[in-house]
Amino acid sequence: MKKGKVVLLLIAIITVVTITLRVYANNNSEIDDIINELEQSSSTLLDSNLFTQPDDLRPYEQPEIDMSEYTEVYRNTNLTFYVNMNTFAIRVKYNNYIWSSSPFQDLENFSRAWRNKLNSPFSYTYFSKDDNDVSRSMLDNQEILKLNMEVNDNVINFKVDIIDKDENGFSLSYYITINDHGFTLNVPHEEIIEYGNFRLFTISFFEFFGSAKLDQIPGYYFIPSGNGALVRFSAHPKVNTPFVSRFFAQDLYYATNLSGISLNYPVFGTVHGINQNAYLVNVTSGAEYAEYNYWPPKFRTDYHMQYVNFYLREKYQQAVPSGNSVTVIEKNIKPYDMSFDVTFLANENANYIGMAKTYKNYLLNEGILQNRWEDKELAVHLDVLGGDYEAGLFFKKFHKMTTVDDILVINDDLTSQGIKNIYYTLRGFNKGGNVDASYKNYKFNKKLGDVNKLKDLHIAFYYDATVIHRNKLNAPIGTLKTIDNRFSYEMLDGGKYYRYYMDIDRIVKELPDAKKYFNQYGTIALAGLSNLFYSNENHMRSEMYAIYHNLFDEPIAMYNPNVIMLEDTSKFLTIPFQHERLRFFSDNVPFLQIVLSGYIPYYSSYLNFSANKQMDTLRLIDFGGHPAYLITYQPSHLLSKTFSNNYYASYYGNIDDNIVETYQFVYNALEKVLGEEISNREVLAKGVVRVTYANNVQIIVNYTDTDYDYEGAIVSARNYLVRE
Amino acid sequence: MMKRINVLLVMFVCVIMVFIIGQPKNVVASNTDIPYQTYSIGLYGELVNTAVAYEGTFILNAGFMSPQDIYIDKEDIVYIADSGNGRIYIYNPVTGEERVIGNGILQNPTGVFVDKQKDIYVADAKLNKVFWFNQDGELIKEYNRPTETFFGETATYQPRKVVVNDNKDVYIISEGGNNGIILLNKDGEFLGYYGTNKVNLSFGLYLRRMFMSKEQRQSLASLIPKPSHNLAIDNKGIIYTITTSKKEEQLVDPLKKLNIEGNNILSGNYIFSKSYQDVFIDDKGLIYVVCDDAEAPAIISVLDKSGFLIFAFGTKRSGSLKIGQFESPSGIAVDSNGDIWVLDKAGNNVQVFTKTEFANLVLTAIDYHDKSQYDKSSVLFKEVIKQNAMFALAHSSLGKAYEREGNWEKSLESYRIANDKFGYSNVYWEVRDNWIADNLLITLVIIGIVWLALYFLNKYKHSIKGYDVIHAKIENIKNTQTYHEIMLMPRVLRNPNDVVYEIKFRQSVRIRTAIVLYVIFVFFNIITSHFILGYLFRSLTQEIVLSYEIMKILLPLLLIGISNHLINSLQSGEGFYRDIFIGVIYACAPIFIFKLPLDIISNVLTYNEAFIMNLGYLIMYGWTGINLILMIKEINNYKPGQLILNLLLTAFTMLIIIIIYLVLNVLATQAWSFFEGLFKEVFLQ
Known part of the structure; x- marks a missing residue:
């Protein structure tokens, strides 16, 4: 018993120590102090391409340009259009600035083939006899092709003809229609004719238009990667090879994986002299077969170049029984018209904001963008995980993560703390849990309670019709078959799970039933289809637009939709707050947010998974979005053996305070600008941004670690200031 | 310590697979725009997704040709052994100033190191020499093959990597240097070999060796020690080496932290790759390694002092222009900010990664923990768990902090979540001891009462109603x-x-x-x-x-x-x-x-x-x-x-x-x- 006494004494001492420590540890300010003590090394972050950098506003004077070889063919109050009658290169004068499809200087430094390429109005690739693709420019092939031009008022018709129709070659026409602030280029597909064994592969127009030598022009390219990215012209390129990416990503029907980059909006732009001269290119027809190209300087030329490349055929690898594969080339060219608008911008519009506004106007005119704001109130998007399965020794074990009653508890908790407007999306509430949320497995799991109890809440059901998960390599019925006759799937978690992509015809059959079922309790929040745009053997990608749209009769919430689905979007969920992190990007800009602002409410990515909470909350204010969280009522570590094991920070008990704090922080900032359009955004200094809304409210966001003096008022470090 | 080894065993099975297929599975959207996954150790010793620890912020692309090594000195100046161009490229990230030394002297520099006096040491693979330059690029000394007889007549002297300690003793990794690191003094006199790898064949390999041809034996099951591949030195002068080997070869420690006798003192050696390319130690003693092979392609990992994995990230994709995707990483270095600089010899560039708020939290918590400031570290670890509930290290460290506080219940809970059995065992011992101390008497009393009850029950069983019926049934x-x-x-x-x-x-x-x-x-x-x-x-x-x-x-x-x-x-x-x-x-x-x-x-x-x-x-x-x-x-x-x-x-x-x-x-x-x-x-x- 002596030992017992010693132990008791120890316990007593330890208890005293514990209590002291507890008191010490429970002191909230103490905790904050410790967390605030963390040294922040944000300066490297602020210098990086994850933020918008200050603009180089040096006025750019264009050197004297020799126009002797160019003939004026059309003029209106804003612009003058010139054509070089020998090469058919074009020049456009707008706002006293000359844009050219060929370089002004040092042409003599290039080889003949390159000179031809740079001067040519278009370049193309075709397949040789042995199925290799060969690249040519128009001027390379003058012995086979001839080009004529015809001007009818504001429409210029360029006609490419084959000289000898018995030769291998092609003919086509392209029309340039000039309007007040730019022009449209259009290539009707019925006028593309191939002769002999000629097989066109791709074609691109005016590759050199808007190019810039090294860092000679202060300006940038805009690329619609994620929410928007800039490539400022610099003499030190960050990459040594060109960047190419299909709009709306690769078609799953032709590709075997989705690892590529997805440009969800078929636009890009050029600025020569910030706030001086710019233009936006909008691919209005054929974007589904088009590819964006950026060439860094020091790769072949000293110029930054960007252009759009249209595919007339696809090629793919077909496996043959010997284990090898052969290249197969599509027999016929795709029957679609290629068309893009070029809109010139001047002065205060000559920047990415002006581009966003131009694109916004286009979307409004087309009826794609419509006002979907209901009440102009800050909302929180809570994506709630119901549960998921874990493989057990005897039975599959279902982890109930959030029940219907739990949602009601959460709702009471948050509303009592002042959050009025909560938008719930429910996932993993179907039988089979999150892992089995396939296109036809959507019926509500009664184990989680009575969903009718949620009728008073604003709820939608996460629904991704495009995938089925299996834990075996065994394609379910309805899996998409790719053109080379393989099932379309991905391996996940090192082979623990397989993700099968569904054939669109299956989805079309099932989706109305799913919609009907969900509409009894709420609506659908659509994932998958919202930004996966793919075809199958029955339909071409160009036919898919109509098929996709016919699925929806009213706008619904969508996860990160592309422009194709924007018309059917009522809420834009998990909007990207970053570009896709290509090395040559220099800035991150809220192009998409400016386009959407005032029309479609958008919600952030799940902030509880953010690695830079402070920065991302500030970015939310900068970009003007609603906060979003993915939550479970039970601790996340219960999910560690399930498919949902990467929801590592979903436990409501850990993040409830953060949700309320962030809501208040964002509410105070955005209160007056909800549902308003963003009219301007300027970087005042490194890490300090001023966003102006249509109602003249300004928000100054300070990302830096030091206070910022804004017109006599202090914007404290990592904070914001609202000015009316 | 044991626990970590325990965890390691489980780990070895699962890790490799995950890295090969690093596709994001569920769209946890804030991470979708990041082209690589970040992992940490989960509750079952497996790799789990975690919030992004490092974000790519900067690219250095200065016309490199197959650069082989990178070093960052105490003033954050970056040195790159630009092998293909035969030069040392020097970059100041603050001013953006760049300069070059060694032009005309160097032919194929593969290793670069800068000592505290800012002298630059370069190993050249073509000239097979080590060069000592001052900061202005003036050549001070060349280190040639030692002439001492105990260096060994057949021993190779083909310097590839070099580090120098505060005494200006030079540690050289030679290609094919089976004897270990070549240690020279300032004047180039040979002091001896250091950190020789042990020969350690698995039993299976030993059996198979009997049936191998001579060539196979040499390449797969040699009884000669494997030469080390690269090395680093920390600010206490401790040497770290890495040794690459193929899957089926003899068992060597891919990463070693050497004590004065040249033996490995890493305990939680978290090995998931046999192909570490480079190693760097920061001021706090954290170990940074980058590996590159088919099983663990282009993964950068951050390990704590004892070699326990904190974060791993990065991926390999040739032709990719995305940040965090590498072609063939060959070097790693860390500046005073904690930014990681990764050299890519095939991509011919350097990609720089900055700590996120989350990583800063984790690393600071570990730092407090190492300094025994458990009250501070536990506050931070709690915050870490809020941000990643599956972070085993945080749970287990928190368990330890609670244990120090004597909060047994919470400590047990934390250890249990982390599956840290050794921690759990220690605390459970305490809990059980307390229980015995508190309840010994009452237990004895209860046992006594039960015994008495049974005794009387047995004695008077025949007087209990229905006993005979039951007894008969039992007999049946x-x-x-x-x-x-x-x-x-x-x-x-x-x-x-x-x-x-x-x-x-x-x-x-x-x-x-x-x-x-x-x-x-x-x-x-x-x-x-x-x-x-x-x-x-x-x-x-x-x-x-x-x-x-x-x-x-x-x-x-x-x-x-x-x-x-x-x-x-x-x-x-x-x-x-x-x-x-x-x-x-x-x-x-x-x-x-x-x-x-x-x-x-x-x-x-x-x-x-x-x-x-x-x-x-x-x-x-x-x-x-x-x-x-x-x-x-x-x-x-x-x-x-x-x-x-x-x-x-x-x-x-x-x-x-x-x-x-x-x-x-x-x-x-x-x-x-x-x-x-x-x-x-x-x-x-």
Whole structure:
């Protein structure tokens, strides 16, 4: 018993120590102090391409340009259009600035083939006899092709003809229609004719238009990667090879994986002299077969170049029984018209904001963008995980993560703390849990309670019709078959799970039933289809637009939709707050947010998974979005053996305070600008941004670690200031 | 320490797979725009996704040609051995100023190091020399092949990497330098070899070595130590080496932290790659490594002082222009901000990564923990857990912090979540000790009361109403055959020969009873091992597959029975298969009887008393084995000589059966894929 006494004494001492420590540890300010003590090394972050950098506003004077070889063919109050009658290169004068499809200087430094390429109005690739693709420019092939031009008022018709129709070659026409602030280029597909064994592969127009030598022009390219990215012209390129990416990503029907980059909006732009001269290119027809190209300087030329490349055929690898594969080339060219608008911008519009506004106007005119704001109130998007399965020794074990009653508890908790407007999306509430949320497995799991109890809440059901998960390599019925006759799937978690992509015809059959079922309790929040745009053997990608749209009769919430689905979007969920992190990007800009602002409410990515909470909350204010969280009522570590094991920070008990704090922080900032359009955004200094809304409210966001003096008022470090 | 090794074992299996297929599975949207995954160690020792720890912020692309090494000095100046251009490229990230040294002297610099006096040391692979430059690029000294005889006449001197300590002693890694690191003093005099790798062949490889050709032996199973590949030095002068090896080669420590004798002192050596390319140690002693092979392609990992993995990120994709995707990373260095600079020799660039708020939190917490400021570290670790509930290191460190506070309950909970069994065991010891101290008296009293109660119950049982009825029923049951069969079990313990007599001559056990016993045995084992056995002694396997568990228990028993019977019929033993079949399960009587109590007791044991469990299990299984042998002997009526022969042949037969199974399996798979291919060709083409 002596030992017992010693132990008791120890316990007593330890208890005293514990209590002291507890008191010490429970002191909230103490905790904050410790967390605030963390040294922040944000300066490297602020210098990086994850933020918008200050603009180089040096006025750019264009050197004297020799126009002797160019003939004026059309003029209106804003612009003058010139054509070089020998090469058919074009020049456009707008706002006293000359844009050219060929370089002004040092042409003599290039080889003949390159000179031809740079001067040519278009370049193309075709397949040789042995199925290799060969690249040519128009001027390379003058012995086979001839080009004529015809001007009818504001429409210029360029006609490419084959000289000898018995030769291998092609003919086509392209029309340039000039309007007040730019022009449209259009290539009707019925006028593309191939002769002999000629097989066109791709074609691109005016590759050199808007190019810039090294860092000679202060300006940038805009690329619609994620929410928007800039490539400022610099003499030190960050990459040594060109960047190419299909709009709306690769078609799953032709590709075997989705690892590529997805440009969800078929636009890009050029600025020569910030706030001086710019233009936006909008691919209005054929974007589904088009590819964006950026060439860094020091790769072949000293110029930054960007252009759009249209595919007339696809090629793919077909496996043959010997284990090898052969290249197969599509027999016929795709029957679609290629068309893009070029809109010139001047002065205060000559920047990415002006581009966003131009694109916004286009979307409004087309009826794609419509006002979907209901009440102009800050909302929180809570994506709630119901549960998921874990493989057990005897039975599959279902982890109930959030029940219907739990949602009601959460709702009471948050509303009592002042959050009025909560938008719930429910996932993993179907039988089979999150892992089995396939296109036809959507019926509500009664184990989680009575969903009718949620009728008073604003709820939608996460629904991704495009995938089925299996834990075996065994394609379910309805899996998409790719053109080379393989099932379309991905391996996940090192082979623990397989993700099968569904054939669109299956989805079309099932989706109305799913919609009907969900509409009894709420609506659908659509994932998958919202930004996966793919075809199958029955339909071409160009036919898919109509098929996709016919699925929806009213706008619904969508996860990160592309422009194709924007018309059917009522809420834009998990909007990207970053570009896709290509090395040559220099800035991150809220192009998409400016386009959407005032029309479609958008919600952030799940902030509880953010690695830079402070920065991302500030970015939310900068970009003007609603906060979003993915939550479970039970601790996340219960999910560690399930498919949902990467929801590592979903436990409501850990993040409830953060949700309320962030809501208040964002509410105070955005209160007056909800549902308003963003009219301007300027970087005042490194890490300090001023966003102006249509109602003249300004928000100054300070990302830096030091206070910022804004017109006599202090914007404290990592904070914001609202000015009316 | 042990715990980490424990975790490592589990880890080795799962890690590699995850890295190959790094596709994001569920769209946790804030991470979708990041082209690589970030991992940490999860609760079962596996790799788990975590919030992004490092974000790509900057690219250095200055016309490099196959650059081989990068170093960052204390003032954050970056030095790159631009091998293909034969120069050292120097970059100041603050001013953006760049300059070049060594032009005209260097031909193929593969290693660069800068000491505290800012002198620059370069190893050149073409000239096979080490050069010492001052900061302005003036050559001070060349280090040629040592002339001392004890350097060894056949020893190679092909310097590839170099580091220098505060005394200006030069450590050189030579290509093919089996003897270890070449250590020279400032003047170039050879001081000796250091950190030689040990030769350590696995048993399997040793066996195979006997059948190898000379070339194979040299390349796969050489008895000469593997040369190290790269090295680093920390600010205390401790040397770290990395050694690459192929999958099937001799076992070497891919990453070593060397003590003064040149032995490895890393305890939680978290190895998931045998192909580390470069290593760097920061001021706090954190270890940064980058690896590059097919299994762990282009992964950057951050390890703590003892080699325990904190973060891993990065991926390999050739031709990619995305940040965090590499072609062939060859070097790593860290600046005073904690930014990681990764050199890519095929991509010809440097990608720089900055800590996120989350990583800063984790690393600061670890720093406090290392400095024993547990109150501060526990606050931060709690915050870490809020941001990633599956971060094992945080749970386990928190458990330790609670343990220091004496908050046993919370400590146990944290250790349990982290599956940190050694931590759990220590705290449980405390808890149990407290319980005993508090409850010893009352327990004794209760035992006394129960004993008394039973005593009186027994004494006055006949006066209890209904006792006789129950007694009669029990007597009835006692007369059934099943009861008799079951009661043979305990008799095995006392007198196995008796039981054999019952089985063999009296045939008193029915086949169906034996089958039922087999089934019970299987499920009894599964249930006790996975549900009753104490947490500390239970296996931590992440997924338990029922069919596999059944096979694991049933197959050996059946295999022994069948093999033995086959041999018996050759050796003209007296036993029938029936007897053997029944005998085998009866031989397992010690397991039937002792496993459950042992497993129940294990719930109140800690690792301090692990010997009780080990001893118990040893006796239980040993006894079963002896029973089995006795059973075989008696059933067949063997003499001792015959018995030994029989046992050896039985073992041999078992081996043959397994081999036949494997061969058949391979053939069947082949046949299946042949017919499948045939079918596809006929019907699908």
